[in-house]
Amino acid sequence: MKLSRKLPLCFAAVALVVACAGLFGLSALNRSIDTYGHAITTYGQADAVQTLLSAFKTQIQEWKNTLLRGKDEAERAKYWQAFQDSERQVAQQVAKLGAELPSGKQRDLIAQFGRAHEQMGQDFRKGYEQFVAAGFDASVGDHAVKGKDRAPSELLAELNEQIVAATHDSVASAEASSERATLLSLIAMVLGSGAAIVAGVLVSRSIVRPLGRAVEVAQTVAAGDxxxxxxxxxxxxxxxxxxxxxxxxxxxxxxxxxxxxxxxxxxxxxxxxxxxxx
CATH class of the missing domain: 1.20.5 (Single alpha-helices involved in coiled-coils or other helix-helix interfaces)
Incomplete structure (x- = not known):
């Protein structure tokens, strides 16, 4: 093969090797970014669960405020309305989080919590009626709803535990993926550089050796041999x-x-x- 073809082909081969190494590194980087994206999603879900947990606790606290201040009509109406507002807020967050969670255990848990929370609301309304009927006796209202919030609380705690664990796993996976992508990129760069050096040496030898032999022959002939x-x-x-x-x-x-x-x-x-x- 003529040098006019050999040299361009050699340079093209080196460029191809370097390009392949670069594409391999970009592919590994994209996979790492996808993993980080999943970690960010699970982190957002964990944050949403914490917000839901806070809203649920607020709802329970508003119920306690209703019982404690029930003898004052204005205070009782204010805190009972606050309880119902918190209830709607929890229900909205449950619907939103349920749409965001992937199919599986976590979505099942949020669905179970939603049903348990709805049942809790009905039980608390019955408890409120008994509280009012008892002349705003806080002990009656408290006894009427005793243990009614246990099931949704346990479901929400389990959901929070699972999502926090999934978040930790996603972050760990993202870190491992990033380290793996960096290592693979470095290996690809080293291999690409090595291939380029080997190709350069081979092409150089294919040119320099014959030229050196030609100079040696010319010098021998010039000497009369x-x-x-x-x-x-x-x-x-x-x-x-x-x-x-x-x-x-x-x-x-x-x-x-x-x-x-x-x-x-x-x-x-x-x-x-x-x-x-x-």
């Missing part, structure tokens, strides 16, 4: 140069042979003339 054996092993420009030197060496041998033969003929003729044979 025409016995050098010239071997042509390639068909590129360096091979053509060696072939030209080989042809030149052959031609010079023929010329020297003819000159020598002519000189011998002249010598013989001169000897004959000298001896009077002519």
């Amino acid at each position: 025409l016995r050098t054996h010239i071997e042509v092993t390639s068909k590129d420009e360096t091979g053509q140069l060696l072939q030209a030197l080989k042809d030149m060496n052959t031609s010079l041998k023929q010329i020297v042979s003819k000159v020598r033969s002519g000189a011998e003929t002249i010598t013989v003729a001169s000897d004959e003339i000298a001896t009077g044979n002519m």
Whole structure:
């Protein structure tokens, strides 16, 4: 193959190796970014659960405030309304979080919590009616709803525990993916650089060695030694140069042979003339 093709192909091969290494690194980086994206999503879900938990606790506290201040009509109405507002807020957050969570255990838990929370609301309303009927006796209202918030509380606690664990796992996976992407990118860069160096050395040798041999042959011929054996092993420009030197060496041998033969003929003729044979 001629150098006019060999060199561009070599450079193209090196560029291809470097490009492949770069694409491999980008692919690994994209996978790492996707993992981080999942970690961010789970972190957002964990934050949403904490907000839901806070709203649920607020709802329970508003119920306690209703019982404690129930004898004052204005205070009782204010805190009972606050309880119902917190209840609606919890229900809205449950619906939103349920739509965001993927199918599986966590979505089942939020659905169970939603149903348990709805049932709790009905039980607390019955408790409120008993509280009012008992002349706003806080102990009656408290006894009426005793343990009614346990089921939703336990479900919400379990959901929070699972999402926090999933968040920790996602963060750990993202960190591992980032480290793996960095390592793979470095390996790809090293391998790409190594391949480029090897390709450069091979191409350099394929050019420098024949040229060095051509210089050596030329110097030998210039010194008058025409016995050098010239071997042509390639068909590129360096091979053509060696072939030209080989042809030149052959031609010079023929010329020297003819000159020598002519000189011998002249010598013989001169000897004959000298001896009077002519």
